[in-house]
Structure formats: C-alpha cells, structure tokens
Amino acid sequence: MMNFVYSFFNQPAIIIGLIALIGLIALRKPVDKILSGTFKTVVGFVILSQGGGIISSALENLSPAFESAFQVQGVIPSNEAVIGLAETLFGAEMALIMAFGFICNILIARFTKFKYIFLTGHHVLFMSALLAAVLSTIGFRGTELVITGSLILGAVMTLSPAVVQPFYRKATGNDNVAMGHFNAISYSLSPLISKAVGKKQRSTEDIKVPKQLSFFRDNTITTAIVMIILYVTTYLFAERSVTMELSNGDNIVMFAIMQGMIFTAGFVVVLHGVRMMLAEIVPAFKGISEKIVPDATPALDVPVLFPYAPNAVLIGFISSVVGGFIVFLILPFTPLPVIIPGLVNLFFVGAGVGVLANAVGGIRGTIVGGVFNGALITFLPALMLPLLGELGFANSTFGDADFAITGILLGQLGVLFSKTGIYGILFLLALIFIVGSIIKAKNDRTPEAETK
Numbered sequence: 001m002m003n004f005v006y007s008f009f010n011q012p013a014i015i016i017g018l019i020a021l022i023g024l025i026a027l028r029k030p031v032d033k034i035l036s037g038t039f040k041t042v043v044g045f046v047i048l049s050q051g052g053g054i055i056s057s058a059l060e061n062l063s064p065a066f067e068s069a070f071q072v073q074g075v076i077p078s079n080e081a082v083i084g085l086a087e088t089l090f091g092a093e094m095a096l097i098m099a100f101g102f103i104c105n106i107l108i109a110r111f112t113k114f115k116y117i118f119l120t121g122h123h124v125l126f127m128s129a130l131l132a133a134v135l136s137t138i139g140f141r142g143t144e145l146v147i148t149g150s151l152i153l154g155a156v157m158t159l160s161p162a163v164v165q166p167f168y169r170k171a172t173g174n175d176n177v178a179m180g181h182f183n184a185i186s187y188s189l190s191p192l193i194s195k196a197v198g199k200k201q202r203s204t205e206d207i208k209v210p211k212q213l214s215f216f217r218d219n220t221i222t223t224a225i226v227m228i229i230l231y232v233t234t235y236l237f238a239e240r241s242v243t244m245e246l247s248n249g250d251n252i253v254m255f256a257i258m259q260g261m262i263f264t265a266g267f268v269v270v271l272h273g274v275r276m277m278l279a280e281i282v283p284a285f286k287g288i289s290e291k292i293v294p295d296a297t298p299a300l301d302v303p304v305l306f307p308y309a310p311n312a313v314l315i316g317f318i319s320s321v322v323g324g325f326i327v328f329l330i331l332p333f334t335p336l337p338v339i340i341p342g343l344v345n346l347f348f349v350g351a352g353v354g355v356l357a358n359a360v361g362g363i364r365g366t367i368v369g370g371v372f373n374g375a376l377i378t379f380l381p382a383l384m385l386p387l388l389g390e391l392g393f394a395n396s397t398f399g400d401a402d403f404a405i406t407g408i409l410l411g412q413l414g415v416l417f418s419k420t421g422i423y424g425i426l427f428l429l430a431l432i433f434i435v436g437s438i439i440k441a442k443n444d445r446t447p448e449a450e451t452k
Contacts, residue, residue: 013049015121017042019298020280023287037280044277048303051273052348054266058259059343061246062231067340069237070325076340077381077399079126082388086129093132097149098124104154109293113437116165117288118157118299120180123400127153127182130398130407134387138414138422148422152410155429160184160402161299164356167191171308171359176282180299182402183349186376187356190369194357198365204311204358223267223314228260270303271310278304302352309355312366316354319370320346326371327378336382341374345399349377380404387411 020041024034063076086094101124109115118124131149140148161168161178164187168179179187235243235256247255277300285298306313324341331338350370357369381397384404388397398404413421 011121013042013045016045016119016277016281016298016300019117019119019288020284022292023284026287026291027284037284041277041280041284044273044275044280046273048270048273048277048301051266051269051271052303054269055263055347056344058263058266059347061259062234063343064242065234065238065246066343068239068242069234075337075381075385075397077342077345077377077397079398079400079403082126082129082398086133090129090132090136093136093145093149094125094128096146097128097132097153100146100150101128101153101157104150105157106293108154108158108433109296112158112433113440114158114162114433115293115295116158116161116178116297116299117293118161118180120299120301123180123182123301124153124157126398126400126403127156127406130403131410134407134410134414135422138410139419140422148426151426152422152429155426155433156182156402156406157299159429159432161297163188165297167356167360168305171305171355175297177278177304178297178299179302179305179352181302181349181352181400183302183352183377183400185401185405186349186353186373189376190353190373191356191360191365193372194361194365194369196361197368198357198361198363200358200360200362200365202362202364203309204315204354204363204366205309207311207363220264220268222311224261224264226314226318227263228257231256231260231263267306267313271307274304274307302348305352305355309358312354312358313351314354315363315366316352316357316370316373317347317350319367320350320353320374320377323371323374323376324378325374327375327382331379331382337385339378339382339385339397341378342399345377346374349373349400377401380408384408 017038021034021038024037029037102118105116105118109117128149131152132145135145135149160182161180161184163184164179165175167188168177169175170191181187232253235252240252243252243255281298281300285296288296321341321343324346328339328341350373353369353373354366358366361369377399380401381399381404384407385397387407398407410422410425413425417424
C-alpha cells in the first residue's frame with residue numbers, strides 16, 4: 001500500500017490527469033469530452049516532462065566539461081541525490097506525509113482564502129523527504145511525525161504559490177495558474193529587486209534586431225545559437241580526456257553543436273507540452289473550483305511560465321549562471337563548504353525568475369534579478385549542507401531555495417526549542433491562514449473590489 005501511495009504521488013502526470021478528470025466530471029461534461037480532456041492533459045504534461053528531461057540530459061553533458069574548463073571543485077546541489085538516501089531511511093514516512101500533506105493542502109484551499117492547490121508531484125516528494133528527515137532528528141516518531149510533517153507540508157504547498165502569485169499574475173496577465181515550484185523565496189525576491197532597479201517598459205521580448213538579423217526574433221533560433229556558442233566554448237576549454245569521455249570519442253566540436261541543438265529541441269518540446277496541457281487543465285480545473293474548492297487555482301511546475309517570455313528565459317538562465325559563479329568564487333574564503341552551481345537548477349529556476357523579473361523590471365531587471373537568483377540558490381545550499389551532513393546525507397544538499405530555508409529554519413528551531421519550536425511554527429502557520437483570510441475577505445468587500 002505504501003509503495004502504491006509513493007508511486008502515485010511520484011507521477012505528477014497521473015495526479016494532474018486525475019485532477020482534470022475530477023474537474024470534467026464535476027462540470028458534467030460528456031464522456032468523450034472527459035476522456036479527451038483527461039488524456040490530453042496527461043499527454044501534454046508528459047510532453048512537458050520529456051522536454052525537461054531532454055534539457056536536463058543536455059545540461060548534464062555540459063556540467064562536467066564546465067567544471068573542467070573553469071577548474072571548479074565542490075559539491076553540486078542535487079535534490080535527487082538526497083532523495084535516493086532518504087528513501088532507504090524514511091520511505092514509509094515520506095509516502096504518508098505526501099498523501100496526507102496533499103489532503104491538508106486541499107482542506108486549506110477549501111476552508112481559507114488561500115485557494116492554491118500544489119500539483120508538482122516530485123517537489124512534494126522532495127519536501128516530504130526533507131520534513132521526514134529533519135523532524136525525526138528533533139524527536140518526532142511514528143504518527144506524531146506523519147501528522148506534523150503533513151500539516152507543515154500542506155501549509156507550505158499553499159503558501160508557496162500565494163507568495164509568488166502577485167508576480168506570476170504580472171507575467172501571465174491572469175490568475176488561471178500559479179507557481180508550483182519550491183523556490184518561492186527566489187521567485188519573489190528576484191522580481192522585487194528587478195522592480196527596484198529596472199523598467200518594465202523595456203521588455204526582453206521587445207529587443208530590437210536589425211533587419212538583416214531578423215531571424216534572431218525567432219526564439220528557437222536564438223536559443224540554438226546561444227547554447228551552441230556556450231557548449232562549443234566550454235568543450236574547447238575543457239580537458240580533452242573529459243570531453244572525449246562525454247562525447248564517446250566523437251569530434252568534440254560536432255558533439256558540442258549537437259548538444260546545443262538537443263537543448264533547444266528540449267526547450268521547444270517543453271513549450272508545446274505547456275500549451276497542450278494548459279488548453280485542457282485550466283477549463284477542467286473550473287470544475288474543481290465550482291464544485292469542490294471554490295475559486296481554486298492550480299499551482300504547476302515552472303516550465304508553464306516559459307512561453308510568456310522566451311527571451312527572458314534565456315537571459316534569466318545566463319544571468320543566474322553568472323550569479324552562481326560569483327558566489328562560487330567567494331565561498332572558498334568563507335567557513336562554508338564550496339558549492340558548484342548546478343546548471344540544471346540554474347536553468348529552470350533562472351528561466352522562471354527571468355520571466356517574472358522581466359514582467360516588473362524589463363531587460364535590466366531581468367539581468368539583475370537573475371544574478372541575484374543564481375547567487376541565492378548557490379549560497380543557500382552551502383548553509384544547508386552541514387545540517388544534512390548531521391542527518392547522515394554526506395556531500396548531498398538540496399538545490400532549491402525553499403528546501404534550504406525550510407530545513408534550516410526547522411533544524412534551528414529544533415536545536416533551540418525541541419518539539420516546542422515546531423509546534424510554535426504550526427501555530428504561526430495557522431495564524432497566517434486565519435488572519436490572511438480575514439484581511440482578504442475584507443479587501444474583497446471593498447467598493448474598489450466590487451466595481452472590478
């Protein structure tokens with residue numbers, strides 16, 4: 001049973017398909033529309049995921065060459081590496097926290113004004129593992145561990161999209177979808193910095209290109225050219241033994257060019273999957289909103305944002321790489337462990353930050369916000385690595401901002417106040433939902449809100 005629960009929540013496409021099915025049934029659609037909408041939602045998400053996998057595999061072929069070319073050594077943040085160890089130690093607890101955490105998320109959305117339902121299954125898995133590990137060291141066991149972990153998980157699943165939504169709304173122009181990716185700290189702070197230093201009127205999507213270079217206006221071509229330059233340059237500067245191993249003996253320049261093309265193909269696949277999935281999930285989710293959780297908003301993975309500003313995706317990624325390597329160069333002069341910026345994480349988070357930052361700060365804001373994001377998601381894992389080492393996860397650390405902040409906060413509260421500190425957090429979270437709901441209800445009743 002535990003294996004089924006774990007496997008179910010580890011298949012986000014199935015979760016989102018189930019949500020679409022429930023929504024379409026709630027809307028009393030004909031059987032053919034229910035089947036069509038459900039399967040297209042699942043297939044669209046699978047296309048999105050496969051595109052993300054293509055991008056990740058291409059970046060994995062870049063990372064070792066990057067380390068060799070620029071002589072970098074240290075720990076690469078990896079959510080999957082931590083999970084691999086956590087499953088053997090807390091497999092049952094993780095599965096239960098995932099299941100009941102999702103139920104808590106739905107209940108909070110149903111009975112408060114925070115109407116976000118978090119649907120990114122693998123991130124729920126990662127957060128469940130973190131909570132199981134940290135809470136167990138504080139002294140939580142068995143039922144108490146599962147209940148406490150589930151309550152915290154459900155609260156975080158609801159609050160994370162809520163924090164990002166003001167910027168998400170600016171980028172997309174509506175509230176149909178929210179951010180379901182545990183980097184709310186970066187996705188909110190980076191746009192705030194972007195807004196302070198930039199001008200939203202000068203959007204990344206309005207970059208002027210000479211007529212002779214009009215082909216650069218095609219995002220696919222722009223992405224391909226930029227990534228080919230990045231791959232070829234990196235492979236030429238890397239040690240030959242490293243590049244020959246990565247290319248399996250093929251010509252390294254041709255291999256690098258093809259990796260840039262593969263990355264671009266993955267990006268195009270992601271955009272197609274996003275469009276296909278949103279065309280089905282957003283109408284289906286109205287059934288959930290009308291019948292089960294009024295006014296609910298689905299919180300989906302970060303690639304859903306990419307089609308809204310493709311140029312910002314690329315600029316956010318490159319700027320985040322710069323910010324990550326600035327921190328990497330500083331870390332050896334501190335007592336903290338050295339973290340190698342993870343290119344996979346820098347791309348997906350940096351791309352999301354790019355779109356959000358561009359919406360409020362334009363080109364300049366996107367660059368500055370991206371640099372800040374890269375610095376933040378490289379620095380926070382360095383703070384978290386000692387904590388995970390104490391938990392038995394040697395040389396492994398999460399790569400996303402919310403995992404680091406959650407782990408550090410709970411860990412320090414446990415050290416200072418034991419279980420009392422965690423119960424205090426639960427009380428504070430309940431207070432946030434109650435007070436926030438009251439304030440939002442009052443704002444919704446104002447004359448300004450009523451005339452909109």
